[in-house]
Amino acid sequence: MQLVQSLKTPIRSLKTAQITWQKALIWFLLILLTIFTLTPILYMFTASAMPAKDIMKMPYRWVPKGFEYENFVKAIKGNDGSFIFLRNILNSLIVAVTCAVTTVLLSAITGYGLAKFRFKGRNLLFMMIMATMMIPFEAIMIPLYMVVTKLGIQNSYTGLILPFLVNAFGIFMMRQYLVTFPTEFLDAARVDGMSEPGIFTKIVFPNCKPAIATLAILAFRAQWDNLLWPLLVAQSENMKTVPLYIVKFTTEMNTDEGAMMAVAAIASIPMFVLFFSLSNYFISGTAVFSSRKG
Amino acid sequence: MRQKTKTKSIEKHLSHWGITFVLPSIVFFSLFNFYPILNALYTSFFKKKVLSLAAPEFVGLKNYIYLLTSANFWNSIRATAVFTIGTFLPLLLASLIFAVFITSIKRGNKFYQMAFYSPAVLSSVVSAAIWLLIFDPRGLGNQWVNNLLGTHGTDHNWLADAMMVQLSTMIVYFWKYIGYFIIIFIAGLASIPKSLYEAARIDGTSGWQEFWRITLPLLKPTIVLVSIMSMLQCLKTFGIQYLFTQSGAPQDPINVITMNIYNTGIRDHRIGRASAMSIILFIIMLVFTWIQFKSSKSDEVEY
Numbered sequence: 001m002q003l004v005q006s007l008k009t010p011i012r013s014l015k016t017a018q019i020t021w022q023k024a025l026i027w028f029l030l031i032l033l034t035i036f037t038l039t040p041i042l043y044m045f046t047a048s049a050m051p052a053k054d055i056m057k058m059p060y061r062w063v064p065k066g067f068e069y070e071n072f073v074k075a076i077k078g079n080d081g082s083f084i085f086l087r088n089i090l091n092s093l094i095v096a097v098t099c100a101v102t103t104v105l106l107s108a109i110t111g112y113g114l115a116k117f118r119f120k121g122r123n124l125l126f127m128m129i130m131a132t133m134m135i136p137f138e139a140i141m142i143p144l145y146m147v148v149t150k151l152g153i154q155n156s157y158t159g160l161i162l163p164f165l166v167n168a169f170g171i172f173m174m175r176q177y178l179v180t181f182p183t184e185f186l187d188a189a190r191v192d193g194m195s196e197p198g199i200f201t202k203i204v205f206p207n208c209k210p211a212i213a214t215l216a217i218l219a220f221r222a223q224w225d226n227l228l229w230p231l232l233v234a235q236s237e238n239m240k241t242v243p244l245y246i247v248k249f250t251t252e253m254n255t256d257e258g259a260m261m262a263v264a265a266i267a268s269i270p271m272f273v274l275f276f277s278l279s280n281y282f283i284s285g286t287a288v289f290s291s292r293k294g
Numbered sequence: 295m296r297q298k299t300k301t302k303s304i305e306k307h308l309s310h311w312g313i314t315f316v317l318p319s320i321v322f323f324s325l326f327n328f329y330p331i332l333n334a335l336y337t338s339f340f341k342k343k344v345l346s347l348a349a350p351e352f353v354g355l356k357n358y359i360y361l362l363t364s365a366n367f368w369n370s371i372r373a374t375a376v377f378t379i380g381t382f383l384p385l386l387l388a389s390l391i392f393a394v395f396i397t398s399i400k401r402g403n404k405f406y407q408m409a410f411y412s413p414a415v416l417s418s419v420v421s422a423a424i425w426l427l428i429f430d431p432r433g434l435g436n437q438w439v440n441n442l443l444g445t446h447g448t449d450h451n452w453l454a455d456a457m458m459v460q461l462s463t464m465i466v467y468f469w470k471y472i473g474y475f476i477i478i479f480i481a482g483l484a485s486i487p488k489s490l491y492e493a494a495r496i497d498g499t500s501g502w503q504e505f506w507r508i509t510l511p512l513l514k515p516t517i518v519l520v521s522i523m524s525m526l527q528c529l530k531t532f533g534i535q536y537l538f539t540q541s542g543a544p545q546d547p548i549n550v551i552t553m554n555i556y557n558t559g560i561r562d563h564r565i566g567r568a569s570a571m572s573i574i575l576f577i578i579m580l581v582f583t584w585i586q587f588k589s590s591k592s593d594e595v596e597y
Contacts, residue, residue, distance in 0.1 A: 026395045034409045044424045056432040110319040117312025132327040134583050138552045139572040140330035142559040196311040225417035227533045243419040251540045264420045275415045287481035
């Protein structure tokens with residue numbers, strides 16, 4: 001018995017040594033990736049508070065000496081002093097908020113119709129909607145641009161918003177969410193004489209809050225980040241959105257690095273605020289994809 | 295009998311409402327998805343310029359023949375393929391490995407998820423702007439690499455050299471999307487029942503074996519999903535390449551298809567040719583989606 005015991009001990013300690021070694025490696029790699037993902041963001045925020053001559057100094061000072069508020073003044077004023085950035089931020093907000101609202105409403109009502117009603121051709125329509133996921137926006141932007149030009153709504157909010165009123169992913173998500181919604185509630189409301197639109201607005205919609213929040217964030221982000229479509233449609237300076245302003249500002253000759261990072265920081269702050277207050281919805285919005293095949 | 299007609303009429307009433315609820319979206323998709331793609335197909339057989347008043351001239355397959363024999367278009371295919379392969383493979387491997395790491399540790403999972411995901415919060419234009427400074431000759435990129443390799447004072451031409459500018463776009467993309475795919479993998483890993491690992495541990499399986507024998511096979515649907523999703527995403531890349539070339543990087547090495555469509559259609563007003571490119575991009579993506587559909591069908595796992 002004693003012998004067995006003494007034989008076992010060295011083996012066990014060898015195993016624990018191996019495990020701690022593995023653990024150390026995992027922690028090391030995790031920290032390495034954290035440094036890789038976070039330093040550029042830290043760089044953006046610190047550089048936005050530094051005068052340009054300090055940003056390009058080697059080695060880089062990670063703690064700014066003071067706060068170079070001049071960068072933010074330049075960023076907002078623009079190189080031509082027109083303050084157009086403020087207007088562009090407003091445009092981005094209008095477009096992103098409108099798209100988020102319409103996406104949520106249309107996805108919820110369509111998802112509800114597909115999940116809780118039986119009618120001829122329902123599955124066909126669902127398949128049709130899902131098929132649009134396979135049409136990349138990049139492949140239809142030119143014909144869409146022609147449509148928008150023909151309608152005379154280029155260079156307008158309508159033109160910026162119209163192609164993004166709703167998307168197949170949103171409908172899919174709401175449908176999946178509502179399939180499990182208890183039908184008895186709906187039937188009870190019908191017995192009570194509630195109208196169908198009333199059932200949707202008073203019972204179904206208020207009960208989808210987590211899905212709605214996830215979807216609203218996804219739709220808001222997609223438009224806040226959208227570069228390609230505004231590049232086609234927004235021609236005048238006062239219809240441009242934030243990404244277009246960043247492109248214009250960074251490629252102008254006399255832009256200095258500090259102001260460039262200040263613009264980037266201003267453009268990112270709304271998303272970071274959303275991210276830190278609602279990170280769960282960001283993450284669930286991403287994770288929905290992993291159950292996409294259903 | 296009366297009862298029966300009554301239920302029937304209720305059913306009919308309900309089905310009308312169902313159609314009413316679905317209809318707005320169907321109208322939307324017909325106008326803004328199906329019509330444009332059919333229109334792109336139609337236009338791709340014509341020689342059409344935006345500003346010209348002359349009626350578009352039917353040219354049959356000439357646009358496609360032109361593209362398939364044009365060095366510029368093949369360069370775009372090459373640039374897109376290099377970018378896609380060079381980005382999605384490292385992304386797939388790294389996100390899988392790090393997702394396994396994060397699920398294996400007991401403390402700090404949430405912190406790492408947030409830290410890795412935060413670049414995805416930034417827009418692609420902001421990301422490109424930050425990295426534009428990092429890749430500046432005097433920027434952090436040179437400082438870090440020179441410290442690591444001991445090559446003091448060398449300029450690695452991140453944005454000037456044809457090879458390096460391709461690598462630079464890949465680094466930015468990898469940085470931006472790594473957290474995104476890590477989270478998808480974490481969700482996939484969470485769906486594997488814990489009991490399987492417990493059973494394996496009782497049988498005396500090592501961590502390595504667990505990974506190869508349990509995690510990997512059961513994660514196959516997620517792996518397929520992530521690889522197709524990241525591939526499709528890479529095929530559509532635009533923002534980073536656009537901002538880099540606008541700030542003076544050479545265009546040819548990173549002239550991806552999307553940028554070529556934009557330049558051909560919007561800058562040069564060649565709508566027919568740009569439509570033909572769009573259709574080719576659509577077909578390429580369709581093939582990948584079809585592969586995903588096929589492989590996820592055959593890989594259904596029951597626990």
